[in-house]
Structure formats: structure tokens, C-alpha cells
Amino acid sequence: MLMKLARLSLWNRRGTVAMTVLSLVISISLLLGIDHLRHEAKNSFTSTVSGTDLIVGARSGQLNLLLYSIFRIGNATANISWETYQRIQNHPQIGWTIPISLGDSHRGYRVVGTNQDYFKYYRYAGQQQLQLAQGTIFQELYDTVLGSEVAARLGYQLGQEIVLAHGIGQVSFSEHKDKPFTVVGILAPTGTPVDQSVHVSLEGIEAIHIDWQQGAPMPGRRVSAEQAQEMDLTPKAITAFLVGLNSRAATFLVQRQINEFRGEPLTAILPGVALAELWQMLSMVERLLLVITVLVLLAGLVGMTTTLLASMKERQREIAILRAVGAHPRTLFWLVQLEVLLISLTSLVVAMVVLMIGLWLGQDLLAGRYGLFIGLNPIRQSSLQLMGLVLGLALLLGCIPSWLAYRKALTDGLSVRL
Amino acid sequence: MKVEQPVTDKPKKYVIELKKMRFRWPGKQGWQLALDSLQLEPGQHLFIRGASGSGKTTLLNLLSGITTPNEGELWLQQTAMHQLSAAKRDTLRAQQIGVVFQQLNLIPYLSVLDNVLLVACFANQGAHALTGRAIMLLQHLGLNDELHPKKASELSVGQQQRVAIARALLLRPALLIADEPTSALDADNRDAFMKLMLAEANESGTTVIFVSHDQALQGYFNWHLPMDQLEQGVQPC
Numbered sequence: 001m002l003m004k005l006a007r008l009s010l011w012n013r014r015g016t017v018a019m020t021v022l023s024l025v026i027s028i029s030l031l032l033g034i035d036h037l038r039h040e041a042k043n044s045f046t047s048t049v050s051g052t053d054l055i056v057g058a059r060s061g062q063l064n065l066l067l068y069s070i071f072r073i074g075n076a077t078a079n080i081s082w083e084t085y086q087r088i089q090n091h092p093q094i095g096w097t098i099p100i101s102l103g104d105s106h107r108g109y110r111v112v113g114t115n116q117d118y119f120k121y122y123r124y125a126g127q128q129q130l131q132l133a134q135g136t137i138f139q140e141l142y143d144t145v146l147g148s149e150v151a152a153r154l155g156y157q158l159g160q161e162i163v164l165a166h167g168i169g170q171v172s173f174s175e176h177k178d179k180p181f182t183v184v185g186i187l188a189p190t191g192t193p194v195d196q197s198v199h200v201s202l203e204g205i206e207a208i209h210i211d212w213q214q215g216a217p218m219p220g221r222r223v224s225a226e227q228a229q230e231m232d233l234t235p236k237a238i239t240a241f242l243v244g245l246n247s248r249a250a251t252f253l254v255q256r257q258i259n260e261f262r263g264e265p266l267t268a269i270l271p272g273v274a275l276a277e278l279w280q281m282l283s284m285v286e287r288l289l290l291v292i293t294v295l296v297l298l299a300g301l302v303g304m305t306t307t308l309l310a311s312m313k314e315r316q317r318e319i320a321i322l323r324a325v326g327a328h329p330r331t332l333f334w335l336v337q338l339e340v341l342l343i344s345l346t347s348l349v350v351a352m353v354v355l356m357i358g359l360w361l362g363q364d365l366l367a368g369r370y371g372l373f374i375g376l377n378p379i380r381q382s383s384l385q386l387m388g389l390v391l392g393l394a395l396l397l398g399c400i401p402s403w404l405a406y407r408k409a410l411t412d413g414l415s416v417r418l
Numbered sequence: 419m420k421v422e423q424p425v426t427d428k429p430k431k432y433v434i435e436l437k438k439m440r441f442r443w444p445g446k447q448g449w450q451l452a453l454d455s456l457q458l459e460p461g462q463h464l465f466i467r468g469a470s471g472s473g474k475t476t477l478l479n480l481l482s483g484i485t486t487p488n489e490g491e492l493w494l495q496q497t498a499m500h501q502l503s504a505a506k507r508d509t510l511r512a513q514q515i516g517v518v519f520q521q522l523n524l525i526p527y528l529s530v531l532d533n534v535l536l537v538a539c540f541a542n543q544g545a546h547a548l549t550g551r552a553i554m555l556l557q558h559l560g561l562n563d564e565l566h567p568k569k570a571s572e573l574s575v576g577q578q579q580r581v582a583i584a585r586a587l588l589l590r591p592a593l594l595i596a597d598e599p600t601s602a603l604d605a606d607n608r609d610a611f612m613k614l615m616l617a618e619a620n621e622s623g624t625t626v627i628f629v630s631h632d633q634a635l636q637g638y639f640n641w642h643l644p645m646d647q648l649e650q651g652v653q654p655c
Binding site for chain 1: 482484504505508509510511512513517519522523524525526527528532535536537538539540541545585
């Protein structure tokens with residue numbers, strides 16, 4: 001009966017109750033949505049590279065190395081000579097390597113010089129391999145394979161010719177106009193920086209720089225695209241390389257050996273550790289975002305309390321009637337709390353539905369625009385905890401109108417004071 | 419005391435009995451209400467006449483167990499109300515006392531039938547078993563079946579007051595307290611209402627305490643208590 005009373009009483013005030021629920025739905029779905037995106041972003045972020053045991057570059061900090069080798073952010077301090085790369089590659093513990101040569105760009109997108117092993121061994125998000133959406137991987141010297149975002153944003157098709165630019169700026173004044181590349185493949189979306197990369201062979205990188213010196217074309221010396229093909233295009237240096245070991249147990253041993261390599265100052269990092277450290281820095285922002293949404297939620301709950309408090313005035317008669325038929329003041333306290341419970345449960349359920357629909361609608365947008373792949377199910381331990389928090393806060397704040405109902409029931413008795 | 423008690427020989431079994439009852443609101447000087455003796459036997463309907471502010475609301479709060487007297491005794495059918503806890507008085511009120519106000523007796527968003535059955539929930543009784551009696555009472559009071567599922571707010575004032583009577587009498591309480599239930603009714607409706615209420619009260623074996631400032635209604639009652647002629651030292655509240 002109490003339940004029926006609470007339900008019908010709310011229905012009787014459905015206009016104001018609906019607005020209260022609406023404001024709660026907005027704040028709760030915001031809270032749960034941000035929490036969800038936070039987790040998904042972290043997942044997506046930390047799964048940018050997987051299956052790689054070590055990343056090796058010239059001596060630098062581990063974040064710097066991680067940023068330029070995986071996230072294509074920033075620059076390498078120095079290169080690794082081809083001889084050193086060859087020597088380490090032949091280490092008995094090392095199963096495979098992926099060489100990476102950076103430094104050029106195409107309309108703001110980084111060019112990655114590498115070899116076929118990149119498509120064979122690179123893993124992200126667990127055990128996912130790179131997949132071609134169209135075409136094949138590069139075979140010829142002037143072939144290129146585009147990341148999905150590059151192709152989609154710039155509208156490139158297979159067979160199209162593109163010109164690489166020297167340096168990594170959005171606008172470059174020195175382009176490798178004489179040696180255009182042909183798009184032979186486009187990768188499927190991965191949600192990693194691979195989507196924003198233009199992949200060419202190491203030899204291709206070498207070829208376009210064959211007549212360059214210190215970042216500028218050598219005056220008076222021109223090597224045409226055809227001539228370059230005849231020349232020795234073994235790279236002189238690479239920027240970094242990813243390492244897969246035969247046995248994970250050897251990770252620390254190999255890392256130490258590379259760090260202590262005598263020929264050249266090198267740094268080998270564990271990608272998982274570096275990713276976690278990087279995320280720690282970024283998580284400041286997401287925590288701040290979470291705090292803001294908690295405040296928005298509080299505002300919504302205070303709004304609910306205000307609405308209930310305002311309704312107490314017109315419900316004095318109701319309280320008197322319930323007292324007359326034998327309701328204890330405590331019962332009236334719980335009646336109002338029951339209404340709070342109904343309002344917040346309804347808001348939670350609606351917010352969950354709204355969030356799921358929102359995620360479903362936003363999924364493609366997030367994947368296409370930001371390369372962020374999100375799951376549709378926002379229910380996890382942290383979201384359940386947040387929902388519990390919402391309910392707890394609601395009932396806590398609900399004590400104010402409930403207590404008022406209790407006081408009124410106790411002091412006013414059967415009379416109605418207006 | 420101006421309560422005219424007919425002398426009878428049979429042993430007294432009072433529905434309500436007051437002994438030297440004194441009441442004051444917290445923080446006030448002197449007694450706001452002093453009633454030395456009031457005894458009602460089953461079927462003795464009492465008319466309390468008093469203008470507003472004469473302490474009748476206080477008396478009704480005391481009689482219905484919302485508040486307790488500071489001194490003296492208050493018995494409802496051999497139960498010492500002045501000694502019960504607030505929660506027990508509330509349950510006792512649900513079971514043994516029906517209350518009808520001036521107006522707006524009903525929860526507006528509940529159906530007529532649910533309004534009548536409301537009292538069952540607080541008296542710890544199943545509403546299902548009482549549905550039959552609720553419908554019967556409503557029919558007796560001239561409220562046909564098609565009105566029962568309607569929302570209380572859709573009824574006229576006169577109909578609402580009759581629903582209130584049905585609710586007050588649902589559990590066959592010992593006492594029915596009516597606080598100016600006819601003040602919002604016109605003369606014709608008022609007389610019909612009085613007759614129906616007293617008839618149903620008698621049917622249920624319920625004693626009525628009727629409070630009104632309207633002297634014209636005095637004729638329906640054999641026992642009268644004018645509030646303004648209460649004992650010394652009583653100040654209106």
C-alpha cells in the first residue's frame with residue numbers, strides 16, 4: 001500500500017517529477033558515460049601496442065621513446081645505425097624485429113618506413129593483427145600502404161599517387177616531388193596511431209633521400225626515381241625497432257644487454273610499463289572530468305531535494321489524512337524516502353538506456369573521428385559502484401524532505417497549518 | 419461538567435473515559451484544556467459545540483491519540499491511551515478510531531475504493547478481506563459502483579465526505595470523531611449526510627463524537643458538551 005501511495009503520489013505530480021528525473025538522467029548518464037569512456041580510452045590506449053616485448057631506440061627517456069615510436073609524437077634524439085640493428089637482430093633470444101624509420105610526413109600524417117614484418121608481427125588490443133581493408137602490402141620501391149584514417153580523411157583510393165614531404169610539419173616547403181608513391185593498400189581501422197600513418201618500405205625512405213644531405217636537396221645533384229631503383233638502397237640508419245623475443249623470460253636479460261650495448265648508446269623499454277606510466281600522466285585530466293560530473297550529479301540531486309521540499313507544503317493535507325488513519329510519523333518518513341528511491345531508480349534505469357543508445361549512436365563517430373573503439377556495455381564494477389553512490393547520495397539528501405514530513409506529522413497532528 | 423449522563427443501573431463499560439485530564443502546549447503557561455470527567459457508553463453520540471479557537475482541535479488530538487494529556491487519564495475501551503507509546507497509539511487509532519475532517523478527507527490521487535481501504539494498511543489488516551465491506555459501505559452511503567474506481571478528486575464535496583465516513587467506519591471502530599464534516603455542505607446535503615452517518619455508525623456499533631459550531635445540528639444528539647463552558651482556568655488555544 002505504501003508503495004502504491006508513493007507511486008501514485010509521484011504520478012500525481014508527474015510534471016515536476018518528470019523534470020526532476022530528466023535532470024537526474026542527464027547527470028547520471030554523464031557520470032556513467034564519462035566513467036565508461038575513461039575505461040574504454042584506457043583500454044584502447046594501453047592496447048595500442050601488444051605482443052611487443054621491447055622497444056629499442058637511441059638513448060633517451062622511456063616516455064620519449066614510446067611517444068615517437070608508437071604514438072608518432074615528438075622526435076627521436078638520434079638514430080640507430082643499420083649495423084647495430086643487424087647485430088641486435090641476430091641475437092639468439094630475439095624472434096623478430098620491426099624496424100621503424102621516421103622523419104617524413106604527408107599532409108600532417110607521419111610516414112613510417114618499415115618492412116613486411118610490420119604487417120606480420122605488429123599486434124594491438126591483445127592479439128589483433130593488422131588487416132588490409134583494400135589492396136596489398138607494399139612490394140615495389142614506391143608503394144605505400146595507408147592507415148585507415150589517412151585514406152578516409154584525405155579521400156585516397158588505391159592506385160593514387162602521393163608525394164611525401166620532408167620533415168613532420170603540417171605544411172612543408174620541401175617535398176619529395178620527384179619520387180611520388182603509389183597507394184597499393186589501405187589498412188582496416190585499428191583505433192591506434194597506425195590509422196594515422198603512411199607506411200612505406202625502408203628502401204623507399206632511402207631512395208627519396210638519396211640526393212639529399214642534412215635535410216635539404218644537394219645542389220646540382222639529382223637522382224631520378226628510375227636511377228634510384230638501380231642504386232644500393234640499404235638503409236644507413238633507422239629510428240627505432242620493436243622486438244619480439246623467443247621467450248618472455250629473457251625480457252630483462254635482453255633489455256639489459258641492449259642498454260649496455262657498447263657500439264652505440266641505446267635504450268630498450270618495456271612497452272607495458274611505459275604505457276602505464278604515460279596513462280598515469282593523462283589520467284589527471286580524466287579524474288578532473290569525473291570530479292566535475294560528480295558535481296553535476298550533486299546539482300541534480302539537490303534539485304530533486306528542492307522539488308520534494310517544495311511539494312511538502314501542498315502535501316500537508318495528505319500527511320494529516322495519513323496520520324488520521326493511523327500512520328506513524330516514521331511511516332511518513334519512509335514514504336518520502338520511497339519516493340526518492342523510485343525517482344532515483346527510474347533515473348538510473350533511464351540513464352542507462354540513454355547511455356547505451358548514445359554509445360550505440362556515437363560508436364561510429366568515435367571510431368571514425370578519434371579512432372576510439374568503445375564497447376556498448378557500460379555495466380562494470382566501477383559503474384555499479386557509481387550507481388550505488390548515486391542511490392546512497394539520493395537517499396541521504398532525501399532525508400531532508402523525509403525528516404520534514406516526519407516533523408510535520410509529529411507536530412501538526414490532524415490539523416493543517418497553512 | 420455539562421455532560422448530561424442518564425442514570426443507569428447496568429455496569430459501566432465506557433467507550434471513552436476521561437479522568438481529570440489536563441493539557442498544555444509545550445512552553446505555554448496554564449492549562450489549555452482541562453476536562454475533569456467525560457464518559458461515553460456505546461451508542462451514546464456526543465455533540466461538542468465550540469467556535470474555532472476554543473480548544474476543540476486540541477481535544478480531538480487528545481481523543482484520537484495524536485497527543486497525550488499532561489495529567490489525568492484517557493481510556494479507550496479499557497485501554498489506557500495515556501500510557502501507550504506513540505506508535506501503539508497510532509495503531510490503536512487505525513483500529514479503533516475513525517476520523518472525518520471538515521473537508522479534503524481523501525488522498526486526491528487514490529481511487530475512491532483505495533481511499534476507503536487505506537485504513538486497513540495501517541491497522542495491519544488485509545485490504546482484500548475488507549473490500550466487500552468497503553463496497554457495501556459505499557453503496558449504503560449512496561455511492562454506486564461506477565464511482566469506486568474514480569479518483570477521489572473527481573467527486574463532489576458531498577460525495578467525498580461520504581467516502582470519508584465509509585473509511586472511518588470500515589474497521590467497525592469503537593469511536594468516530596467527526597470535526598465539522600458538514601461545514602462544506604449545503605443545508606439539504608447536510609441533513610442527508612447527518613442521517614446517513616448516524617445510521618451507519620449505529621449499524622457498525624460505533625460511538626460518534628461530533629464537533630461543530632453549528633447549533634442547528636445539536637438536535638441529532640442526546641449528549642452535548644459546549645467547549646466554551648468548560649472548567650475554570652482554561653484558556654483558548
